[in-house]
Amino acid sequence: xxxxxxxxxxxxxxxxxxxxxxxxxxxxxxxxxxxxxxxxxxxxxxxxxxxxxxxxxxxxxxxxxxxxxxxxxxxxxxxxxxxxxxxxxxxxxxxxxxxxxxxxxxxxxxxxxxxxxxxxxxxxxxxxxxxxxxxxxxxxxxxxxxxxxxxxxxxxxxxxxxxxxxxxxxxxxxxxxxxxxxxxxxxxxxxxxxxxxxxxxxxxxxxxxxxxxxxxxxx
Numbered sequence: 001x002x003x004x005x006x007x008x009x010x011x012x013x014x015x016x017x018x019x020x021x022x023x024x025x026x027x028x029x030x031x032x033x034x035x036x037x038x039x040x041x042x043x044x045x046x047x048x049x050x051x052x053x054x055x056x057x058x059x060x061x062x063x064x065x066x067x068x069x070x071x072x073x074x075x076x077x078x079x080x081x082x083x084x085x086x087x088x089x090x091x092x093x094x095x096x097x098x099x100x101x102x103x104x105x106x107x108x109x110x111x112x113x114x115x116x117x118x119x120x121x122x123x124x125x126x127x128x129x130x131x132x133x134x135x136x137x138x139x140x141x142x143x144x145x146x147x148x149x150x151x152x153x154x155x156x157x158x159x160x161x162x163x164x165x166x167x168x169x170x171x172x173x174x175x176x177x178x179x180x181x182x183x184x185x186x187x188x189x190x191x192x193x194x195x196x197x198x199x200x201x202x203x204x205x206x207x208x209x210x211x212x213x214x215x216x217x218x219x
Contacts, residue, residue: 003030004121009041010056026114038062050078057084072099079120101204155197163190168210
């Protein structure tokens with residue numbers, strides 16, 4: 001089985017190397033490159049073509065947010081997991097809009113980090129619970145700041161809209177299948193069609209779309 005290829009970008013050498021050691025110890029994961037700032041990350045990713053990037057938010061020369069936007073604009077971009085020390089980081093929403101597929105705190109355990117990499121490699125979203133809570137608080141407190149990308153898409157079937165709402169609520173495919181009393185494979189088919197019809201990259205963007213299009217209210 002081909003390992004998941006990862007690049008780690010963090011301006012602190014100790015953190016960067018520690019993350020690399022932790023990930024290399026995980027089965028099915030291989031760190032293929034490291035970068036000390038966003039500019040180096042863009043170059044390293046073009047060279048090593050990883051599947052996943054662990055990207056620090058605050059870095060010199062080019063910060064993680066701008067680096068993420070540049071990387072996500074590529075023809076075949078890797079999936080990006082943002083890393084931060086603080087769950088109140090003001091860049092959470094902007095990073096997800098820029099193209100990040102996940103957002104984790106640096107105090108995550110080695111096991112959870114490995115699980116996050118595997119989940120995002122599968123196309124799932126990965127947000128630390130405290131980050132999700134903060135993001136939803138911003139939607140609740142400042143709804144006018146988040147202009148809808150679009151209204152409810154007429155292209156989606158009623159069932160696809162149901163699945164989209166459940167994605168936005170953070171349910172996994174298995175949980176959606178249980179909720180709607182359908183098979184997990186059917187859920188996967190619906191998710192694929194939703195992403196294709198709305199021209200979205202992954203479940204993270206689908207969740208953001210659902211909130212911005214007011215298909216779901218933060219609770």
